[in-house]
Amino acid sequence: MSILDFDKSGKLIVLDIGIISAYSSWLFYVPVILDTGATTTILSTDVLAGLGYDPGNPNLRRTRIITGSGVEYSPCINVKGMIVAGEKVNDIEVLCHDLPAEAGIDGLLGLNFVKNFDLTIAYGSGKLHFNSI
Amino acid sequence: MRVGEIKEKYKGEWILVINPVVSTETKILEGDVAFHSKDRGEVHRKLSDFKGNKALIYAGEIPEDVEVLL
Numbered sequence: 001m002s003i004l005d006f007d008k009s010g011k012l013i014v015l016d017i018g019i020i021s022a023y024s025s026w027l028f029y030v031p032v033i034l035d036t037g038a039t040t041t042i043l044s045t046d047v048l049a050g051l052g053y054d055p056g057n058p059n060l061r062r063t064r065i066i067t068g069s070g071v072e073y074s075p076c077i078n079v080k081g082m083i084v085a086g087e088k089v090n091d092i093e094v095l096c097h098d099l100p101a102e103a104g105i106d107g108l109l110g111l112n113f114v115k116n117f118d119l120t121i122a123y124g125s126g127k128l129h130f131n132s133i
Numbered sequence: 134m135r136v137g138e139i140k141e142k143y144k145g146e147w148i149l150v151i152n153p154v155v156s157t158e159t160k161i162l163e164g165d166v167a168f169h170s171k172d173r174g175e176v177h178r179k180l181s182d183f184k185g186n187k188a189l190i191y192a193g194e195i196p197e198d199v200e201v202l203l
Contacts, residue, residue, distance in 0.1 A: 004158045011195050016161050016188070028180070029153060029161055029188035047189075050180030068202045086157045101147075101173040103201055104191040 001131040004085040006034075008126035015128075017109060018083035019043065022052030027083070030106040034121075034128070038110035040065075041082070041094045042074075047106055048096055053077050055096040065095060072097070082113060085130045089116050135163045140192040143169045147176040153188040161188045 006013045013034040018027040028051055030043070040063075048055045060075040074097040081090045093112060099105060120129040139148055143166070150164035167187070168179045180187065195201060 002158060004160070012201060016155075016159055018155070018159055026184070027186045029155060029159070029186075031189065031191055044177070046174065046177035046180070050177060083159050086159055102195070102199070104193050104195060106173070106189060 001129060002085040002087050004128045004130070006126055006128055008123055012103070012105070013121070013128070014105060015084060015109060017107075019047070019051055020080040020082070022080065024080050031104065032107040032109045033103070033105050034114075035108040035110055036114065038108045040076075040112045041092065041108060041110040042097045042099065043079075043094045043107040044098045045096045046098075048077055048079075048094070051079070053079065063095060065097065084109060084113060085128065087117065087130050087132065089113055134166060136161055136190060139164075139166060139190060143192045145193045146171050146191075147173045148190040148192060149176050149179055149183070150188040150190055151183050151185065153186055155186075155188075161190060164188055 014031050016029050017032050018029045045055045062073045062075050065072050065074050074095045076093050078091055078093050081088055082092050118131040146169045149168040151167045153164035154162045167183050170176050
């Protein structure tokens with residue numbers, strides 16, 4: 001089990017996540033929020049392009065995403081792997097979608113990552129418990 | 134430079150860090166500042182200029198009078 005501290009005084013639960021580059025040669029760590037209301041993890045287009053993926057590829061599957069402000073279509077990419085709280089999940093799908101910079105994050109950690117774990121959000125102690133299923 | 138020092142020095146900015154030192158819980162602890170800007174897009178565009186592991190840090194806060202619904 002991994003235990004990760006978060007800032008319980010913050011408005012959002014912000015985590016650093018590591019994403020493996022397209023050629024598995026390096027990692028890029030970005031701040032995202034834990035969003036149990038999101039079915040799929042989201043990363044910004046520029047980040048994915050910087051990691052060597054091709055979010056502009058017209059052959060990518062596009063998915064309809066329902067947000068608080070409407071419906072949009074975004075391409076899906078499978079990244080080589082993602083590391084959160086020291087726990088790695090290989091070959092995981094992410095949506096390419098740019099969130100406003102004002103939120104201070106570069107994506108959302110959605111349920112398609114979280115569902116690999118028993119996750120406990122302990123607000124009293126400001127800790128997240130990730131227990132692999 | 135430690136993350137706390139980076140956030141203090143570059144308040145309100147996005148910072149691209151190279152050679153990041155990361156804890157076993159995937160928390161960025163320290164690294165070398167490669168580029169910084171208030172414009173996130175400008176920082177993103179610098180990504181391919183540097184080899185090896187990198188990290189993005191935001192040294193700002195959501196204003197008190199703003200709520201977030203994603």
